[in-house]
Structures are given as C-alpha cells and as structure tokens.
Amino acid sequence: MLKKIKADLHIHSCLSPCSDWDMSPKKVVQKSIERQLGLIAICDHNTAENVAATIREGDRQGVAVLPGMEVCSKEEVHLVTLFRGIEDALKMQELIYANLNGKNQPDVFGHQVIADEHDKVLGENPRLLIGATGLSLNDIVAKVHQLGGICISSHVDRPSYSLIAQLGFIPADLHLDAVEVSYRVPLEKARAEVPGIENYPCVTSSDAHFLHDIGKVWTEFLLAAPSLDELILALAGKDGRRIVN
C-alpha cells in the first residue's frame, strides 16, 4: 500500500553553529509531528553527532528520521547527504573529520551543542563545522554512494554555497540523486525558474535553523514506508513511488 508522506529532508539541529539553541533532538521531533511530517532528515554542517538521539526520539514519538549531513565540498558547495543507517552516516563523518581543518570560535560562529533526546547537553563539538572540507564534490558523491546513501544538491536557487552559484552550472559527470530548492521557489515552478536542473529530480526542504521553520516547506512523496530505500525509488520514479508535490 502506497501512501502520501510529507518529508522535510533538510533540518539543522543545535549542533550546527548557525542554528538555534532550541533545535534539540526532542524539540525538532515535536515540531515535525506538529507540522504533520512523516519523514525528516537531520543534516548538520559536516557532522552527524545529533542524529542518533533524534532517531531514538523519532521512534518514540512516531516520525521517521533519516541520518544525514550537509557536507561542504572544497569548492564550497553544500550537499545534503542521506544515509540508510546511523553507522553509514558515522563512517562518512569519519572521512569528513579527517578532511576538515580548524577549531570553532563559538562567540563568532555560534555554539555546536551535542544533546540527547531528553534535552540534556552532552557537550560541544570543537571542530570548525561551518568550514569547507578538503573533499571534492566528486569524491563526496562517490563515497556517499559507496555507503549506500544519496546526494541532494542544497538550495540550488540560492546565491551562496549552492552548486550553481559556486560552479556556474551542474557538472555533467556529477551523479546527483536530486536537487533541492529553498522555500523561495515553489516546487512546481522550480524547473522554469532555475535553469539547468531539468534533468534532476527536484525536492524542496526547509533548511530549518529555527524551530518555527521546520516544515515551512516540504516535499510530498508517494511511498510504501518512510525510509531511504523508498525515497530512492521515489526520486527515480520507480515501482509507483514518486514525488507528488
């Protein structure tokens, strides 16, 4: 049985330096349920350390949470990467950490809070998570695919940190699974308004850094279940799974 599921596949937790303190795993899940989302993904900048707690809280409250990360390539392009399981995301995180220099300055960039599902602060990540990794786009996509995950080019309609702004156009040999547009472009108008994305499945996500932005926009999918495998089928338009709107 296929059903319509609303998904917000790009949400930052309080671990992203630019994100609000209130974006704890527990509150992110609460707000997602309030907004009737059936599938969310936690995508902090270059880290996945708040994902496990959010998955546990999602299980408890009843929303599916995909492990993710918004990776910054050496070209300074942001990519939403999504994984099947937390272990895969943590393997990616290991590669990211090995290729990410610098220490965070909380007074300049913001705090990077690691929290559990009971709103307890476990610590702060000391790395410069807002920085660019030394990994090329091609290397990132190849590694994510090797781990069974998918890559969605972040906010391709935006002037900062987007693939099209940084590199002028989408390289033909880059194996993206989808592109994402921000809330500023309605999904049904995306292909007309953003040149060069015609050949890619297109989704829209909130890129929320504040609780009230969760589910500001979402993508509705027709899926058998809220999982990565179903999402992959929907992006490819296979077996009746698809992007609804």
Add this chain to the structure above:
Amino acid sequence: MRVKDLVEKFKLQVAGGKKGLDREITEGYCGDLLSEVMGNAPAGCAWLTVQGHQNIVAVAVLREMAAIIITGGQTPDAETIQKADQEGIPILQWPDSSFRIAGRLFGAGIGNPA
C-alpha cells in the same frame, strides 16, 4: 603579453593546456564564484581563481579567456587538466594569493591603461 611570457616572468607552473601558451593576454579578472565569472569576465583575460574544478575550463572557453591562474597554492583536479589539454586553455599555478599575482600583472601592464 603572451601566456608563455607571463609564465617565464613570474615563474608560474604550467599544469595543463600547453598548446594555448601562445595566446595573448589583454586583461585580468579575479573571481571564485563561477556564476559571477561566467557573466562578467572579459575576453582575453588571465583569470585568477582558487577553484580547481573542471567547470573552470568551460567558463574560460565561454568567456574566451587567455589563461587560468589557480592561486593560493590550490591545485586543479585531474579532470580539469584533461579538459584544459583538450581545449588548449593554459592552467597556471601560483603559490601565493590572488592579490599578489594580480598586483604583479597590473604592474606589468595587463588591464592597466597607464
């Protein structure tokens, strides 16, 4: 000034696109946001950028540039060198900042009407 004269004068490393070394440089341009460079770089320019992605070659061809100088000690990707060789767009490397090579180019008369 031809690209090869520039290479010699400032001891730039040639990473690719050697068959374009006789191109004439008439202007200069700096930029790392390729979307911006695609719209604004002048023809015949030497383009200073930290980006080493293969799209820089397509941008250089589109804007009819003379050469690309990768600055800041950054390196071109392998595919970038391949594309540069195909297109004959010289890719040069400079270990210091864009600012410092831009000053030298300007001092040598490139993009400098005086």
